[in-house]
Amino acid sequence: MSIRSIAVFMGSQFGVQSEFKTVATTLGAALADQKITLVYGGGRDGLMGVTARTAMAHGGQVIGVSPKNLAEDAISPAEITQLIAVDTMSERKQLLMSHADAFIVLPGGFGTLEELSQVISWARIGLHHKPLVLLDVNGFYDHLWAWMNDSVTNGFVDVADMQHVTLCYSVDAALAHIRQY
Template identity: 40%
Template sequence: MRDIKALCVYCGSSSGSRPEYTEAAKAFGARLAKENIALVYGGGKVGLMGTVADAVVAGGGRVIGVIPRQLVEKEVAHTGLSELHVVETMHERKTRMYELSDAFVALPGGFGTMDEMFEMLTWAQLGLHTYPCAFLDVLGFYKGLAASMDHMVAEGFVKKVQREQVWFGDSIDAVFDWMKTYESTYTPKWITKESV
């Protein structure tokens, strides 16, 4: 059984166009607090980011935010967290969030969410970490992305075993069950010393 002490959530700095996205963020945050798993996230008070953090705080859980200084200066930093790490760049933010976390989950979000999550998927592909990476597919938000990943496999750009390491689903219970039993099956990428 995998011991997850801190989980990194990537999600939108907006709330999206449907109330179900906010409801899912609240439910996910409440579950983190119930499981006594610390939330690591981008440190903002707005959008789904703020919603999931507020839910963890309301449930008595621990919340660690990591935010670039320029966003603090724009007054979007959450002031009610257990810890707030202020960094200088977005690259530092992503690295620090990774260092603090044992698992990664993407809730609905935009370009930033994709950037952050895909960096973790790439690092897993390269064997730089062995942590679970999952997409909470609220209202089929990530259905197209899952299909794109399958297409990458079909076209020879991603190995099937690497695609199978990425979880998609709409059940909070199921994602927590999957993460706790996750086992990495790292497979080296295409290029080897022999092929160069």
């Protein structure tokens, strides 16, 4: 599978650790340098904005997908390759998933968790067969990863379902995993 685009799910805020912004910047640059289009939620602030702007600054291609009710939070269309306005969050997620050949999840909040869950759920029922990486920055996803494994141990998730997500600790490891998928 040739990887031409990666959807990145991440926070619209920076979070409290400076490493979150550092990793988002590193990812934006790496995607551009490797000629991989960044597909993301279209936000102008936080990790979303810095990843998009970094990819563009490095000569990359960036597609943002933003619901019309969040238009005031969207990045300026002039700052990225393409900004797609949609009516609903469901439509946004559908487009993000259909425009991407793979997925990377950076630190974020409830929206990021929702996107992660949907990608896993859709893979589980066969709606896509695309790689998904949870990029753990300074242990941000340690508790979630433990919960996922506890869900297997306690019989709520089949062990085979864990194949749909991989935990990585660096941008290089995440991109290497996706290339080898």
